[in-house]
Amino acid sequence: MSDTVHAPIVEMKDIEKHFGPVIALNGVSFDVRPGECHCLLGDNGAGKSTFIKTMSGVHKPTRGTILFEGKEMRFDSPRDAMIAGIATVYQDLAMIPLMSVTRNFWMGREPVRRVGPFRFMDFRKANDVTMEEMRKMGINLRSPDQAVGTLSGGERQTVAIARAVYFGAKVLILDEPTSALGVRQTANVLSTIDKVRKGGIAVVFITHNVRHALAVGDRFTVLNRGKTLGTAKRGQITPEELQDLMAGGQEMVALESSLGGTV
Amino acid sequence: MSSTGMVDERIKKTSRLRTAFIRPELGAIVGVVAVFLFFAIFAGDSGMFNPQGVLNWSTVSAQFVIIAVGACMLMIAGEFDLSVGSMIGFAGMSIAIMSVTMAWPVWLAILLTFAICMSIGALTGTIVVRTGLPSFIVSLAFLFILRGFTIFFPQVIERRTIIGGISERAEGDWLAPLFGGKVGEGFFRWLAEMDIIATYSRGARAGEPMVSGIPMLIVWALVLVIVAHIVLTRTRFGNWIFASGGDAQAARYVGVPVNRVKIQMFMFTAFCATVFATCQVIEFGSAGADRGLLKEFEAIIAVVIGGALLTGGFGSVIGAALGAIIFGVVQQGLFFAGVESSLFRVFLGVILLFAVILNTYIRRIITGER
Ligand SMILES: Nc1ncnc2c1ncn2[C@@H]1O[C@H](COP(=O)(O)OP(=O)(O)OP(=O)(O)O)[C@@H](O)[C@H]1O
Numbered sequence: 244m245s246d247t248v249h250a251p252i253v254e255m256k257d258i259e260k261h262f263g264p265v266i267a268l269n270g271v272s273f274d275v276r277p278g279e280c281h282c283l284l285g286d287n288g289a290g291k292s293t294f295i296k297t298m299s300g301v302h303k304p305t306r307g308t309i310l311f312e313g314k315e316m317r318f319d320s321p322r323d324a325m326i327a328g329i330a331t332v333y334q335d336l337a338m339i340p341l342m343s344v345t346r347n348f349w350m351g352r353e354p355v356r357r358v359g360p361f362r363f364m365d366f367r368k369a370n371d372v373t374m375e376e377m378r379k380m381g382i383n384l385r386s387p388d389q390a391v392g393t394l395s396g397g398e399r400q401t402v403a404i405a406r407a408v409y410f411g412a413k414v415l416i417l418d419e420p421t422s423a424l425g426v427r428q429t430a431n432v433l434s435t436i437d438k439v440r441k442g443g444i445a446v447v448f449i450t451h452n453v454r455h456a457l458a459v460g461d462r463f464t465v466l467n468r469g470k471t472l473g474t475a476k477r478g479q480i481t482p483e484e485l486q487d488l489m490a491g492g493q494e495m496v497a498l499e500s501s502l503g504g505t506v
Numbered sequence: 507m508s509s510t511g512m513v514d515e516r517i518k519k520t521s522r523l524r525t526a527f528i529r530p531e532l533g534a535i536v537g538v539v540a541v542f543l544f545f546a547i548f549a550g551d552s553g554m555f556n557p558q559g560v561l562n563w564s565t566v567s568a569q570f571v572i573i574a575v576g577a578c579m580l581m582i583a584g585e586f587d588l589s590v591g592s593m594i595g596f597a598g599m600s601i602a603i604m605s606v607t608m609a610w611p612v613w614l615a616i617l618l619t620f621a622i623c624m625s626i627g628a629l630t631g632t633i634v635v636r637t638g639l640p641s642f643i644v645s646l647a648f649l650f651i652l653r654g655f656t657i658f659f660p661q662v663i664e665r666r667t668i669i670g671g672i673s674e675r676a677e678g679d680w681l682a683p684l685f686g687g688k689v690g691e692g693f694f695r696w697l698a699e700m701d702i703i704a705t706y707s708r709g710a711r712a713g714e715p716m717v718s719g720i721p722m723l724i725v726w727a728l729v730l731v732i733v734a735h736i737v738l739t740r741t742r743f744g745n746w747i748f749a750s751g752g753d754a755q756a757a758r759y760v761g762v763p764v765n766r767v768k769i770q771m772f773m774f775t776a777f778c779a780t781v782f783a784t785c786q787v788i789e790f791g792s793a794g795a796d797r798g799l800l801k802e803f804e805a806i807i808a809v810v811i812g813g814a815l816l817t818g819g820f821g822s823v824i825g826a827a828l829g830a831i832i833f834g835v836v837q838q839g840l841f842f843a844g845v846e847s848s849l850f851r852v853f854l855g856v857i858l859l860f861a862v863i864l865n866t867y868i869r870r871i872i873t874g875e876r
């Protein structure tokens with residue numbers, strides 16, 4: 244629908260990533276457009292996290308090119324990608340348990356307030372925004388000074404999502420953001436993805452849950468052992484087909500029958 | 507089910523008092539109170555709390571404070587520097603050789619020494635972040651390297667390991683008083699005239715106040731504590747220091763320049779060590795190859811008493827300063843109390859143990875560590 248209107252904001256071409264002898268990615272091409280949610284699916288170890296980390300500047304690709312807004316781009320660090328407007332929820336969250344929720348939320352992008360020649364962190368603004376963004380995600384924090392270590396797993400995940408949503412000016416990458424969330428918070432995250440996408444932001448969404456993918460995805464790319472099995476548009480693929488692709492093919496059919504079709 | 511109001515029914519009311527007490531410095535605060543109570547009882551009439559006595563233990567405490575501030579910032583950033591003591595000896599010797607042996611102006615010797623020592627700090631930091639080796643090992647290497655040079659150079663050049671004559675060279679120098687001078691001399695003279703503080707009754711300095719001013723060493727300690735505390739708790743850079751020590755990988759993922767932060771903290775530690783050395787050299791008028799021995803451990807202990815986590819990411823400069831004051835007061839207090847000074851170690855060990863147990867308990871409450 245909208246893909247004729249918008250050119251891709253991020254385009255990854257033939258990305259390869261090697262870790263010593265391990266070939267984590269073996270020529271993956273992928274693009275995402277403003278206003279769409281592109282789901283990245285695949286089995287454990289398929290290379291999804293590695294792939295989005297090359298997109299967010301954590302890894303440099305061994306081979307291949309990254310185009311951002313049509314121009315070739317080399318992100319030397321996550322900071323470069325952030326400045327370009329890419330925000331990421333990493334699978335392991337990138338939260339520091341010893342630090343307060345506010346300090347975590349703003350880490351790397353602290354708001355500052357000038358007092359004469361000095362620049363101090365603006366804690367009032369930081370605390371207010373943090374509380375407000377968390378409330379939007381359906382979580383009432385006790386206090387913004389509370390250490391992240393005292394939060395539950397889902398609350399922690401929500402802080403990471405709220406942070407990325409707040410800072411994701413152009414591209415929002417979510418690596419299994421709902422793995423620890425309750426029913427209400429998951430629904431909240433899915434509707435946030437929908438809202439963000441309608442606001443013209445490009446979303447990359449990694450999940451193992453077919454229903455979640457189908458609920459918000461416009462396109463689906465399946466990775467398997469470091470390669471793409473292809474990209475499908477919404478409506479071109481049935482949930483069953485998608486599930487089989489994600490599990491890497493045939494074995495799933497056998498498994499499913501033995502489990503009585505509950506998976 | 508969704509209580510969207512501001513009152514959370516799942517929180518017990520906590521008293522203001524409890525909230526005020528649950529802070530990283532609590533162990534150090536309790537320690538300071540205990541130490542002062544102890545000496546008020548056992549050495550109250552020994553002169554420990556008259557102006558000269560206070561000046562005495564304040565000066566010693568200030569020395570500990572200066573290196574503890576550096577060690578504290580570095581520890582919060584997740585690293586150690588075991589070469590602080592050797593750096594103190596090295597910096598002092600560097601000033602002595604440049605100003606006495608080579609007869610360069612003292613200000614030049616001081617500035618060059620700061621540049622050299624901070625470069626060594628930067629080198630240590632760079633090796634640590636580039637190789638990923640524990641800073642414990644890398645700085646241990648520098649402990650030996652720097653101490654070795656500190657003994658080698660004066661041996662080769664002057665055929666001795668103590669170089670004196672710096673006081674004469676420092677006379678009239680514009681920079682030396684910043685480290686060896688005193689402030690508030692007019693005020694103390696006035697206090698003496700008003701008979702509020704004691705004066706010398708005999709000798710060349712008869713009529714002069716026994717406490718003639720506050721040594722710059724103490725001023726340095728205060729300024730370093732205040733600046734470091736504000737930077738750590740109130741600025742963006744402070745947040746990066748906590749983040750770098752809390753989880754370097756997570757910090758990198760969100761764009762914190764972790765390597766730069768760590769290297770800068772190594773340089774700051776070197777800066778503090780050099781301030782210590784310069785004050786000492788200007789005050790004593792000499793540099794010795796054995797200066798600063800074991801100071802790195804004293805600094806680290808003060809920092810840990812002050813509530814910092816050995817593995818980084820948590821701590822307080824104020825706490826570290828209080829830990830350093832415990833050190834200074836106990837060391838000098840036992841002398842005033844006329845107690846065998848070997849008991850200093852026993853006392854320190856006991857305080858260290860108690861403060862750390864209390865700190866661990868507090869930290870668990872604050873951070874939810876399990
Ligand atoms: N830093 C690394 N060093 C060596 N190998 C790595 C590294 N990071 C990832 N790999 C390997 O690359 C492959 C892909 O890992 P990746 O984390 O991208 O998988 P994933 O698709 O995100 O899986 P999951 O669904 O379990 O999160 C794995 O085989 C992993 O062992």
Ligand SMILES: [Mg+2]
Pocket residue numbers: 291292293334418
């Ligand atoms: Mg993954």
